[in-house]
Every structure is written in C-alpha cells, then in structure tokens.
Amino acid sequence: MASLNDYLLVSGLLFAIGLAGVVLRRNIIVVFMCLELMLSAANLSLVAFSRFNTVNGLPDYNGQMLVFFVITVAAAEVAVGLAIIVALYRARQTIHTDELTSLKG
C-alpha cells in the first residue's frame, strides 16, 4: 500500500514539472498545457487527502467536491484561454512568448 507521503511526493513532482515547463517553454500553448499539469497535480493531492482522511469510515467527500469544482473551472478557463490565444494569433501572427513584448518597459 502506498502511503500519503508517496502520493504527495508524486503530486509535488508533477507540479514541479509543470512549473519548470511554464518557465522554460516559449510556445504559449505548451505553457498553457503545463498550467493544466499543475492544476492536476493539486487535484491529485486533494484526492489523496480525501482518501486518507476518512469521515465515519467513508472518504472525505469535501475534498473530491473541490476537485470537481477545480476540473469544471479549469475547463472553462481552457476555453477562454484558447480563444484569447486564437485572437492573439490573429492580431500578431505569432504565439511565441519572446516576440510578444509590447508590455515591455
């Protein structure tokens, strides 16, 4: 049986991979995918906490409710974010973050 710390370690590893991807990738779509990885890593630790903290002998379903809300909000976020990326590509013909420097001082 895997213990709680194993799940938290794996979840932290996935979060760190997503964080590194956000920093080192330059394609804005891949950056967006790495954000999804980070959200999913948080979901994994929420579900692990829900399973390892039983209430009356059942898993704590409050944690899984939070996961449900996170997944739904993330789906809405992806839809809006991809629409913004398409609008950005129409305006600038690029989605390479190095070339989007109009906010640079």
Next chain:
Amino acid sequence: MPSYLFWLFSTIMLIGGTAVIAFRNPVSSALSVVTCFVGLSGLFIGLSAFFVGVIQILVYTGAVMVLFLFIIMLLDLKDEQKRAKGLAPALAGFTLFIAFMVQLIGVLSRTPDKTAPPLDAATLTAAATAFPSGGKIAANLAEGRLPDVHLIGHTLFTQYNLPFQILGVLLLVATIGVVALSKRHAE
C-alpha cells in the same frame, strides 16, 4: 491499490509530464499530456475516487486536450519547432525544479506519514447507518460496496448546491465570452 500499480501509474504520469516539456512539436506535447492524464486517472481510481477518475478522462483527455489539438492544428504551427532554445530559460526551469524538490523532500521527511484507512466491507457496512435506510446509498453500503457516484451526488446536491448553481452561471459566462472573443471584428 497494490504498491506496484501505484508506481506503474505514477511512472506513466511523470514520464508523460516530462515528455510535455521535452518535445518540441506542440502536437506531441498535447499527446503527452493525454498520457499523463491517463496515468493520473489510474491513480484516482486506485484511491477509490472512481467518479473523479472517470471525469478526468472524459473532461480532460476527451474534451480539453481535443480542444488543444484543434487549436494547434488551426494555427498551423509547423515552423515553431525550428527555433533554438536559449540556455537561460532552461537553466531557470531546472533551478526552479531542483529548489521545489528540495523544499518538498524537506517538508515530507518531517511530516508524519499515514497509511490508508481500510475501506473494506466491515467499515462500509458500519457507515451505512448514517444514511436514510431504504435509499440506494445505504443499500450499497450495507452490501459492502462503495457507491462513489451516489455519495458525490448526495454531497453535491445537499452541501454544495449553491456553488454548483454558481458554476452553471460561470460556464454560461465562459461560453458567451469565448463567442465574443473569437468573433471577427469588422474593421
């Protein structure tokens, strides 16, 4: 879940996650995210969160990643993969990764570990008394099964009814926002 299955699904998930940032072609990255989420949903199901595991597959790999693939193909990003990657961002990403892992291992080595409480027939039967008798949840629990979807529905429509309805409004706003954003403005 047996230990070897946990490590198998974790390895699938972590290899998928690493492949997302290692591949240069965005389509390969998107398919690696799918691999990562399949491993993740295996872990969810191993944690007895069957509903969350299934919607992870349906919503993320079924809807969200297909949307990503559509956008990648719509934008036709073939020349993006020819660019040379700078050394500075790679170094920054690697340093962040190492710093995060050092902190994580430091915290985890000092927190008390916990093994999963049993979820066998005896505890499930004992939990059945908390639910109205004659209902589906109590009947399933009394037989020693975990009615995961029923329990989630029960929690969602009793304790979390208002947030659930606000979520519906949020999805409506997101839909309208996407239509407004992607409409071509007449110059």
